[in-house]
Amino acid sequence: MKKEHKNTDLMEKVVSLCKRRGFVFPGSEIYGGLQGFYDFGPLGVELKNNLKRLWWRWMTKEHENIVGIDGAIITNPKVWEASGHVKSFSDPLVECKKCHHRFKADDITGDKCPDCGGQLTEPKEFNILMQTHLGVIEGEKTDTYLRGEACQTIYLDYKNVLNTTRLKIPFGICQIGKAFRNEVTPGNFLFRQREFEQWDLQWFCHPSETEKWFEYWKEERMRWYKSIFTRPENLGFHKHEKLAHYAKQAFDIEYTASPVGKEMEGIHSRGDWDLSRHSEFSGQDLSYVDSETGEKFIPNIVETSGGVDRTFLFLLLDAYAEEGDRVILKLHPGLAPYKAAVFPLLANKPQLVEKAREIYDLLRKDMNVAWDDRGNVGKRYYAQDEIGTPYCITVDFDTLGEKGEDAKDTVTVRDRDTAKQERIAISDLGAYLKEHTGG
Numbered sequence: 001m002k003k004e005h006k007n008t009d010l011m012e013k014v015v016s017l018c019k020r021r022g023f024v025f026p027g028s029e030i031y032g033g034l035q036g037f038y039d040f041g042p043l044g045v046e047l048k049n050n051l052k053r054l055w056w057r058w059m060t061k062e063h064e065n066i067v068g069i070d071g072a073i074i075t076n077p078k079v080w081e082a083s084g085h086v087k088s089f090s091d092p093l094v095e096c097k098k099c100h101h102r103f104k105a106d107d108i109t110g111d112k113c114p115d116c117g118g119q120l121t122e123p124k125e126f127n128i129l130m131q132t133h134l135g136v137i138e139g140e141k142t143d144t145y146l147r148g149e150a151c152q153t154i155y156l157d158y159k160n161v162l163n164t165t166r167l168k169i170p171f172g173i174c175q176i177g178k179a180f181r182n183e184v185t186p187g188n189f190l191f192r193q194r195e196f197e198q199w200d201l202q203w204f205c206h207p208s209e210t211e212k213w214f215e216y217w218k219e220e221r222m223r224w225y226k227s228i229f230t231r232p233e234n235l236g237f238h239k240h241e242k243l244a245h246y247a248k249q250a251f252d253i254e255y256t257a258s259p260v261g262k263e264m265e266g267i268h269s270r271g272d273w274d275l276s277r278h279s280e281f282s283g284q285d286l287s288y289v290d291s292e293t294g295e296k297f298i299p300n301i302v303e304t305s306g307g308v309d310r311t312f313l314f315l316l317l318d319a320y321a322e323e324g325d326r327v328i329l330k331l332h333p334g335l336a337p338y339k340a341a342v343f344p345l346l347a348n349k350p351q352l353v354e355k356a357r358e359i360y361d362l363l364r365k366d367m368n369v370a371w372d373d374r375g376n377v378g379k380r381y382y383a384q385d386e387i388g389t390p391y392c393i394t395v396d397f398d399t400l401g402e403k404g405e406d407a408k409d410t411v412t413v414r415d416r417d418t419a420k421q422e423r424i425a426i427s428d429l430g431a432y433l434k435e436h437t438g439g
């Protein structure tokens, strides 16, 4: 029987599952934690790496003219003046005159403190760039920032990429990397953190083609997200009315069923803002010369900038299901931390254990596979369902040939989503799992 769950319950259940099974741990937990920071545990890092690998492969292998970089987190501080973040990357804040708690003005209605009822101040701008200091001698240190958005290094490397590749406009540079924001109200688990990861594509095009490429990338990115979500009908677009300082047009791809915020990725038409500003502040000419026509221009940029951690969270919310007392993570098999789990039917029968070990060692050469010999098979299925393992493989007495030659060297393969079981020859297992999980 399927249980309906309220959305807030769902968030609590996913947070609890993440901690219990080693997907995500609160940052610095033994010291009481640190708001807005999280660590990914053994299963979380596998899921996150699978997710990033899919994105990278899709960007760089399924599209011509896209190359990747991995830029530094700390850049020359002038970068953030040129980008406009020093001046405009801020949130309006209000402070309670009585308890001194601070709130994002956008989150508050009225002029009373939600915590103690005290009078709130007028909104003041609060810059959310995260500062750091370089150098060794106190008083002589240089102030700079951890990058507030990962994409800036792509603009800094744009000329180097052009000079070292054979790319011609239109082309893209992509990157997955950390960004840092001193968020006023971090919260809602991975949704709003102070340290998080972004995946960005910056697409450089002729100004006359900006609209065409904006539409193309908007649809293309939605197509990709739909291919990895369990319930693609939960994805939608949201048009921005209020635009960031660099944007001329913007849409979000949203996870519409989210119990917290919905934004997952921003598709922005950034015009020539970034390259023009970096040209002006660095004194370097960042214009592009068309080798065929000789035309010289500053390319326009269409950006797709998504949150890896938000996608991770939304994928878990989307995949979480309950059937009776059974919890199932119906994750896309290509994302699942383990592609399969191998069990000997009984842990105290050496022949079963030996055969199961053989299979486990064989499969492990190609993919991430779990081993479990605790409790009974039913309990092991439940434990694997909860972490999204698409297939469970059981070695039983038939495998050893006790019921005749036909079933010898075959195993039971049980499907996570349908709970159906089929017999498969050990020699076909590797190919079967590769075909069904992407390896």
Ligand code: GAP
Pocket (backbone or CB within 6 Å): 148, 149, 150, 151, 181, 183, 190, 191, 192, 193, 194, 196, 197, 198, 263, 264, 265, 266, 303, 305, 306, 307, 308, 309, 310
């Ligand atoms: N380069 C453009 C840019 O950074 P953004 O809309 O500010 O645009 C892009 O950020 C994506 O980064 C968001 O859609 C969201 O998924 C993710 N993101 C932004 N702030 C975040 C935060 N505090 N915690 C987790 N993810 C965040």
